[in-house]
Amino acid sequence: MAEVAEGEGRQARYRVDGMDCAACARKIDTAVRTMPGVEDVSVSVVASTMTIRHNGASDLPAIEKKVKGLGYSVAPLTERQVSSAAHTHDEVCDHDHDHDHGHDHEHAARHDHQIHAHAEVAATHREGEADEALAWWHGGKGRLTILSGAALVAAYIVGHLVPAVAPYAFFVAMLVGLIPIARRAVMAALAGSPFSIEMLMTIAAVGAVILNAGEEAATVVFLFLVGELLEGVAAGKARKSIQSLTALVPQTALVEENGQTREVPAAKLSAGAVVLVRPGDRIPGDGTIIAGDSSIDEASVTGESSPVHKSVDEQVFAGTVNGNGALRVRITAAAADNTIARVVRLVEEAQEAKAPTERFIDRFSRYYTPGVVAVAAAVAVMPPLFAGGSWAEWIYKGLAILLIGCPCALVISTPAAIAASLSAGARRGLLLKGGAVLETLGKITAVALDKTGTLTSGKPRVTDVISFALPEADVLRFAAALEVGSSHPLASAILSEAAVREMPVPPAAGAKALGGLGVTATVEGQPVFLGSPQAASERCNLSTEATARIRALNDEGKTVSVLIVGDQVAGALAMRDEPRPDAADGLRALSAAGIRTVMLTGDNERTATAIGRQLGIPVRAGLLPEDKQRIVGELKAEGLVVAKVGDGINDAPALAAADVGIAMGGGADVALETADAAILHGRVGDIARMIRLSKRTMANIRQNITIALGLKALFLVTTILGITGLWPAILADTGATVLVTMNALRLLRPIE
Secondary structure, eight states, rough: OOOEEETTTEEEEEEEEESSSSHHHHHHHHHHSSSTEEEEEEEEEETHHHHHHOSSSSHHHHHHHHHHHOOOOEEEEOOOOOOOOOOOOOOOOOOOOOOOOOOOOOOOOOOOOHHHHHHHHHHHHHHHHHHHOOOOOGHHHHHHHHHHHHHHHHHHHHHOOOOOGGHHHHHHHHHHHHHHHHHHHHHHTTTTTSSSSHHHHHHHHHHHTTTTTTHHHHHHHHHHHHHHHHHHHHHHHHHHHHHGGGGSSSSSSEEEEETTTEEEEEGGGGOOOOOEETTBBOOOOOOEEEEEEEEEEEEHOOOOSSSSEEOTOOOOOOTTTOOOEEEEEEEEGGGGGGGGHHHHHHHHHTTTTOOHHHHHHHHHHHHHHHHHHHHHHHHHHHHHHHHHHOHHHHHHHHHHHHHHTOHHHHHHHHHHHHHHHHHHHHHHEEEEHHHHHHHTTTOOOEEEOOOIIBBBBBEEEEEEEEESSSSHHHHHHHHHHTTTOOOHHHHHHHHHHHHHOOOOOEEEEEEETTTTTEEEEETTTTTEEOOOOHHHHHHOOOOOHHHHHHHHHHHHEEEEEEETTTEEEEEEEEEOOOOOOOHHHHHHHHHTOHHHHHOOSSSOOOHHHHHHHHTTEEEEOOOOHHHHHHHHHHHTTTTOEEEEOOOOOGGHHHHHHHSEEEEEETTOOHHHHOSEEETTTOOOOHHHHHHHHHHHHHHHHHHHHHHHHHHHHHHHHHHHHHOOOOHHHHHHHHHHHHHHHHHHGGGGGGOO
């Protein structure tokens, strides 16, 4: 059993099969929480797990027996030890230089992840794969339903052949299905849940037999079992939508060590390992390409339909498919903390965080079921007592109302929709930490966005190559020669541009970084300097034309580096952190939805304004973290519901202050931890998609509640009028539950 010490107590984890909705989890929680020594209980319908925190003196076998008595199978989770190698990020550079511009490299210290717990979640999925893969008729509910159906058919045949024994045949057929139901009802009542669906079903079936409606009682029991089976199948579909993500990661990986390649389990990969990914293979872990280039099919993780070409120094994700080129990848995250594991973990945690609507329905159902029992009793007793009605007729109607009033459809209406939405979002890289977040997103009226790494890619690229004395090709060629071996962001931008243009880079001799000025070397026998305009002007006179051009580029928010070859100004390169490809479209989608947008950035006014003008978004620049937090507060004071989007440490206070904090994936861990939601793959357009998902979900929940209560109200009226009886009543409950679940599963469709 997975049992670990936690604080003053201990923790035990179990796999629990047979749960279909929140009502099941509540029954188990109520039963286990009253057991001696139990301090806390957490039951996850989605993960099919139960976690118990106890004082060490608890009788765990007795707890297992209690849960089994409620009709669920329980199996202790096997403890899995997972080791995690420490991962440090060291930047190695041959030389460093500054082109008269500031670069703040903020690296968030990684939190200590609970690797042990993560491994148990993965183990739960693996141990449940066989159960999930079984056909419905192999499960306990399936076998009981088939047996009950067979007994009902046999009773009809016997009753037709020997009418005298028909009542007894139907009574036996009813008992086949009712005994397990009644046993669960008694156990739930003893455990503190007297008004369970099983108890209502038992009372209705026994009452029908007493009223000589044995045939109808047996039919109702069978239909109830069919309904439970359909609930389980539908709930399983929602569960599989997340659990299937774990199957994307390959079982093995080819690790390179000391020039040799050997196959190891992918689950044992640790940060720093180098793996070989052959064409057509799935990538076994999150990592960075250190050799090779290829097209990567990321559809399973990002939802992108077209493969993305990636090369050295670019990031790849676990579970994506390598195209036609061999890659060497350095793993950056242990198996328990890769993209897929993180998605699964966050979604499962989120599905246990209830939305306000779900909490209301949960509270309502606690009073609703006893209320239904009271109404059914009144219908059964009042007309015969005070209006001279037939006892048999009105007791029959009261029993039917008991079945109509079963709260399953109502209870599942909200969590089913939320679970499906969280799953659909996760498949597109939209992670939401709970139903409350999902519900609030649909009310957003203002979005404040960071610039660097959110609206922009987070790294500069060359936007202009300017020729003064040498052709553009030579300007880029000489500049790239100086930057070989440097890890500076601007150096990377120049080298990337040379690679894109397939520019041959000549060797440089005597490369030397000049702190705060630039870099110098000898290239093709000539002294070459690349640095800031100010440093260049001290070495060589800049013409009026060159000065004007540089000033114009600076006004566009671009950083300019001047190249001097020999004793003449050869040219210049302008660089800027450019907007993400979908940034403009993403902002337009928000505006079209009537949502106000504003950029909040710590960058300088000139650069921020240039980007803001390009994207068409108002700008607040030169901000400290506390300034961003203050502005979010000001927007909320205006009556706006505010979402803050960012990716850095300096965004954390504002993310926490907003109604919904959204972290852009790939950002600092502190931003991801502070935020309520995360856009895993950094698409600005996903903000609008996330909001649309919320609105679609809330509309689905309203539909579900209408279906659940509407059908019950309809059959309540028809039952009192004598139009419908017991078996239509159970069909109403079962039908409503199935309709609500299937309607919720529509949310699994792709987000437009």
